Amino acid sequence: xxxxxxxxxxxxxxxxxxxxxxxxxxxxxxxxxxxxxxxxxxxxxxxxxxxxxxxxxxxxxxxxxxxxxxxxxxxxxxxxxxxxxxxxxxxxxxxxxxxxxxxxxxxxxxxxxxxxxxxxxxxxxxxxxxxxxxxxxxxxxxxxxxxxxxxxxxxxxxxxxxxxxxxxxxxxxxxxxxxxxxxxxxxxxxxxxxxxxxxxxxxxxxxxxxxxxxxxxxxxxxxxxxxxxxxxxxxxxxxxxxxxxxxxxxxxxxxxxxxxxxxxxxxxxxxxxxxxxxxxxxxxxxxxxxxxxxxxxxxxxxxxxxxxxxxxxxxxxxxxxxxxxxxxxxxxxxxxxxxxxxxxxxxxxxxxxxxxxxxxxxxxxxxxxxxxxxxxxxxxxxxxxxxxxxxxxxxxxxxxxxxxxxxxxxxxxxxxxxxxxxxxxxxxxxxxxxxxxxxxxxxxxxxxxxxxxxxxxxxxxxxxxxxxxxxxxxxxxxxxxxxxxxxxxxxxxxxxxxxxxxxxxxxxxxxxxxxxxxxxxxxxxxxxxxxxxxxxxxxxxxxxxxxxxxxxxxxxxxxxxxxxxxxxxxxxxxxxxxxxxxxxxxxxxxxxxxxxxxxxxxxxxxxxxxxxxxxxxxxxxxxxxxxxxxxxxxxxxxxxxxxxxxxxxxxxxxxxxxxxxxxxxxxxxxxxxxxxxxxxxxxxxxxxxxxxxxxxxxxxxxxxxxxxxxxxxxxxxxxxxxxxxxxxxxxx
DNA sequence: CTCTAAGAGATTTTT
DNA sequence: TCTCTTAGAG
Numbered sequence: 230x231x232x233x234x235x236x237x238x239x240x241x242x243x244x245x246x247x248x249x250x251x252x253x254x255x256x257x258x259x260x261x262x263x264x265x266x267x268x269x270x271x272x273x274x275x276x277x278x279x280x281x282x283x284x285x286x287x288x289x290x291x292x293x294x295x296x297x298x299x300x301x302x303x304x305x306x307x308x309x310x311x312x313x314x315x316x317x318x319x320x321x322x323x324x325x326x327x328x329x330x331x332x333x334x335x336x337x338x339x340x341x342x343x344x345x346x347x348x349x350x351x352x353x354x355x356x357x358x359x360x361x362x363x364x365x366x367x368x369x370x371x372x373x374x375x376x377x378x379x380x381x382x383x384x385x386x387x388x389x390x391x392x393x394x395x396x397x398x399x400x401x402x403x404x405x406x407x408x409x410x411x412x413x414x415x416x417x418x419x420x421x422x423x424x425x426x427x428x429x430x431x432x433x434x435x436x437x438x439x440x441x442x443x444x445x446x447x448x449x450x451x452x453x454x455x456x457x458x459x460x461x462x463x464x465x466x467x468x469x470x471x472x473x474x475x476x477x478x479x480x481x482x483x484x485x486x487x488x489x490x491x492x493x494x495x496x497x498x499x500x501x502x503x504x505x506x507x508x509x510x511x512x513x514x515x516x517x518x519x520x521x522x523x524x525x526x527x528x529x530x531x532x533x534x535x536x537x538x539x540x541x542x543x544x545x546x547x548x549x550x551x552x553x554x555x556x557x558x559x560x561x562x563x564x565x566x567x568x569x570x571x572x573x574x575x576x577x578x579x580x581x582x583x584x585x586x587x588x589x590x591x592x593x594x595x596x597x598x599x600x601x602x603x604x605x606x607x608x609x610x611x612x613x614x615x616x617x618x619x620x621x622x623x624x625x626x627x628x629x630x631x632x633x634x635x636x637x638x639x640x641x642x643x644x645x646x647x648x649x650x651x652x653x654x655x656x657x658x659x660x661x662x663x664x665x666x667x668x669x670x671x672x673x674x675x676x677x678x679x680x681x682x683x684x685x686x687x688x689x690x691x692x693x694x695x696x697x698x699x700x701x702x703x704x705x706x707x708x709x710x711x712x713x714x715x716x717x718x719x720x721x722x723x724x725x726x727x728x729x730x731x732x733x734x735x736x737x738x739x740x741x742x743x744x745x746x747x748x749x750x751x752x753x754x755x756x757x758x759x760x761x762x763x764x765x766x767x768x769x770x771x772x773x774x775x776x777x778x779x780x781x782x783x784x785x786x787x788x789x790x791x792x793x794x795x796x797x798x799x800x801x802x803x804x805x806x807x808x809x810x811x812x813x814x815x816x817x818x819x820x821x822x823x824x825x826x827x828x829x830x831x832x833x834x835x836x837x838x839x840x841x842x843x844x845x846x847x848x849x850x851x852x853x854x855x856x857x858x859x860x861x862x863x864x865x866x867x868x869x870x871x872x873x874x875x876x877x878x879x880x881x882x883x884x885x886x887x888x889x890x891x892x893x894x895x896x897x898x899x900x901x902x903x904x905x906x907x908x909x910x911x912x913x914x915x916x917x918x919x920x921x922x923x924x925x926x927x928x929x930x931x932x933x934x935x936x937x938x939x940x941x942x943x944x945x946x947x948x949x950x951x952x953x954x955x956x957x958x959x960x961x
Numbered sequence: 962c963t964c965t966a967a968g969a970g971a972t973t974t975t976t
Numbered sequence: 977t978c979t980c981t982t983a984g985a986g
Contacts, residue, residue, distance in 0.1 A: 321976065421976045456975095593977090610974095647962075647963095649962090773976080795973065795974090820972090831973095856977070858971055858977075859971090
């Protein structure tokens with residue numbers, strides 16, 4: 230069949246068609262706007278390469294950021310092709326690096342049974358380091374140290390890198406970075422960023438390995454390219470050979486992860502490094518109405534650092550964006566609730582409506598309203614399956630079976646459940662371990678004869694160890710959760726721990742459904758069969774790399790529910806109706822971003838992402854008074870509201886930005902919420918005018934001898950602290 | 962060891 | 977306000 234006549238290509242628009250059928254030996258960057266069929270283009274490209282015989286699965290590598298995206302791509306491709314594609318490398322950056330490290334662990338200078346630690350584990354190792362260090366420096370928080378380590382790794386810097394000295398806390402922090410590296414090496418542990426860094430270093434040091442990968446991968450496809458960090462880009466360049474072409478899809482306007490290292494500049498570098506003459510723009514949007522897109526286009530056009538594109542809708546003009554400014558969170562909740570109810574009465578299912586917010590904390594008030602009104606809803610966020618306490622305990626036992634050097638796991642479970650091994654015994658063990666220059670487990674082997682509690686812990690682990698090859702994997706885990714005492718512990722502990730017990734049994738179930746095909750991908754030594762130990766290692770790696778479903782709070786057992794989530798987690802999703810709440814200066818844009826150009830632009834991109842989630846109806850909502858971090862805050866409406874042209878908005882409340890009075894107070898005379906300026910100048914909530922900052926609201930006040938120290942929210946000009954004695958303020 | 966009380970700190974999140 | 981951590985008492 231002529232590929233051009235194939236149904237695959239017929240359904241593409243002209244730009245998509247150009248991208249999908251771009252010469253297979255050239256690299257390309259596709260700037261795919263929101264809702265422009267990005268995933269479609271990516272999968273179609275792969276299908277096109279394969280079905281026209283220009284490539285075979287073996288020679289293709291496709292990389293995504295999330296497991297969900299990888300799975301989605303795999304299933305779309307497989308359903309379009311008559312043959313399986315297990316020879317194709319398709320996965321997240323982390324899982325692909327993991328695969329390389331397992332296969333070439335010797336070149337990577339890792340032991341075969343190395344374990345992957347997640348963010349939680351990393352933080353607790355860091356806490357242990359800080360606690361054990363003689364220096365008492367309270368100025369270092371574990372989080373700061375974790376950031377220092379991760380940021381440096383993302384730049385490719387080890388603790389001995391000369392570039393590190395540029396950091397202004399180098400002398401304080403770096404010794405701990407060094408200790409952290411030693412500990413990970415000794416305990417055979419690899420953190421998330423290490424997967425990438427170690428892989429990059431291994432490729433750099435092993436030309437043969439690098440060349441063989443470069444030779445294998447003739448086509449590299451990258452999803453969400455704007456989210457790549459420096460290390461990931463380095464990795465891509467290392468596996469790209471002279472005969473490799475890159476096909477990258479991304480949207481600089483949707484780059485919202487710079488806080489975790491994503492570097493949009495990689496898009497420019499890609500164009501430069503791979504001699505891309507003309508990126509292809511996908512501006513046809515299949516999702517939203519033109520009104521919504523007009524608003525999004527106008528908003529994002531204010532950003533200076535962008536490649537630039539304008540979305541066009543395939544849909545009708547649609548309805549105006551509705552904007553409501555309420556007095557309090559309570560009234561905001563009521564507003565959203567009323568609209569949801571009325572939409573639902575008119576036949577719109579709950580699941581097509583979403584409430585989005587900048588910060589998780591803002592879900593509370595809305596939840597309250599929905600809960601009281603008995604509307605089913607689901608809040609996204611919270612712990613994932615493999616991140617839960619009880620599951621992590623069980624996994625720590627399992628880790629110890631395959632990697633006895635893992636002090637971190639040993640410390641987690643040696644006295645959980647309680648077996649009378651207190652801080653003193655642990656300290657003794659640590660001293661012993663230092664003496665023999667070995668792991669805690671080795672110290673335990675020597676000390677167990679002197680301490681019956683240590684002996685009983687040893688017995689549990691060694692009994693389980695003996696059964697690795699005797700029992701089936703599920704039976705082994707089942708034995709583990711009982712022999713460790715975990716099940717008994719949660720059964721006997723007062724309170725309701727049924728859920729934890731359930732999760733432990735669920736862990737046993739997970740071993741049944743674990744995909745053993747994946748193991749073969751990792752341990753590719755076809756000559757022998759997979760050992761029980763390898764199975765465990767693969768299972769544990771998978772648990773870290775793919776932590777499972779989020780623990781969505783679901784108050785009702787309905788399947789039809791309103792969805793509540795942050796704007797970040799809504800990226801990639803779409804809803805008929807979107808409520809974007811808490812549109813206030815200081816919240817959205819976040820106060821942390823107000824002082825920097827880049828920060829503000831990222832907030833604006835976030836607003837762009839939020840806006841383009843809506844297919845048909847977009848509601849914006851702000852509030853005059855909101856409790857935030859325990860204090861009452863008075864805020865102006867978000868500048869982003871002002872950046873949307875007025876003609877696109879249907880104002881449900883007065884258009885001006887004046888302080889509102891609560892509906893409940895309006896009818897009661899004498900109960901005005903604020904005193905008038907005459908009674909008390911500079912009272913909270915008063916609007917003032919400043920010669921250069923313009924109009925603002927007083928949000929905090931501190932009395933001084935003859936004046937006040939005022940915190941004023943000037944909206945566009947940010948939040949300022951001024952002395953009423955000096956500043957030329959006019960009350961209005 | 963476990964429970965309680967006081968104190969500090971408080972975006973966004975995937976792997 | 978709420979949540980997490982730590983210190984101290986029982």
